[in-house]
Amino acid sequence: MSEVDLSGEKGWQPFDAPALVGSSLRFVSGDPEGDRFRVSYYRKPDSALVARIWFGPETEGPPEHAHGGSMAAVLDEVLGLAAWSAGYAIVVANLNINFRCLLPIMQVVQVDTEIVSVDGRKVLVRGKIWDGQEKVYTEADCLCIEIQAV
Numbered sequence: 602m603s604e605v606d607l608s609g610e611k612g613w614q615p616f617d618a619p620a621l622v623g624s625s626l627r628f629v630s631g632d633p634e635g636d637r638f639r640v641s642y643y644r645k646p647d648s649a650l651v652a653r654i655w656f657g658p659e660t661e662g663p664p665e666h667a668h669g670g671s672m673a674a675v676l677d678e679v680l681g682l683a684a685w686s687a688g689y690a691i692v693v694a695n696l697n698i699n700f701r702c703l704l705p706i707m708q709v710v711q712v713d714t715e716i717v718s719v720d721g722r723k724v725l726v727r728g729k730i731w732d733g734q735e736k737v738y739t740e741a742d743c744l745c746i747e748i749q750a751v
């Protein structure tokens with residue numbers, strides 16, 4: 602497979618997910634040379650977690666486009682990790698996704714995240730998969746529940 606450019610924008614700091622949550626996050630981000638997903642995480646200057654993600658040929662659902670489940674897996678990991686990176690040890694309890702446009706595979710897209718609210722153990726994270734310019738493929742609200750640190 603040809604080289605995939607997952608570099609971030611000026612001012613983004615590379616974010617080491619395994620250093621924070623351990624090496625168990627293999628399903629989405631565990632195969633950086635593979636044909637499924639390739640992922641790089643960063644923090645923006647406001648500390649929000651952001652990901653650059655390549656959807657490879659093994660994520661295909663509709664011809665030449667990403668399977669909805671592949672987008673759900675990405676959002677589960679990235680939005681959950683956004684809560685962890687903000688200091689909350691959570692699992693995802695509810696993930697509500699709207700698929701807005703078909704996402705072409707074999708291209709790099711961006712996942713932006715935002716911590717919307719914290720209410721006791723409930724952390725609401727919002728995110729979107731988009732082209733980083735204007736085109737939004739998928740939006741999601743992710744309810745995370747704080748657990749005892751694992």
Ligand SMILES: CCCCCCCC(=O)SCCNC(=O)CCNC(=O)[C@H](O)C(C)(C)COP(=O)(O)OP(=O)(O)OC[C@H]1O[C@@H](n2cnc3c(N)ncnc32)[C@H](O)[C@@H]1OP(=O)(O)O
Nearest residue numbers: 622677678679681682685692693694695721722723744746
């Ligand atoms: C390591 C980094 C990982 C980051 C990315 C990976 C993310 C993941 O994929 S995690 C794996 C997928 N998630 C799971 O398997 C979670 C399975 N579910 C569970 O373990 C439990 O249901 C759990 C922990 C979420 C909640 O159980 P429990 O601790 O008993 O909490 P519970 O008392 O039921 O609920 C706490 C509060 O959350 C609310 N809540 C819980 N689940 C939901 C839900 N699905 N929808 C809405 N509200 C909910 C409750 O209403 C309650 O609210 P309030 O405090 O206002 O009364």
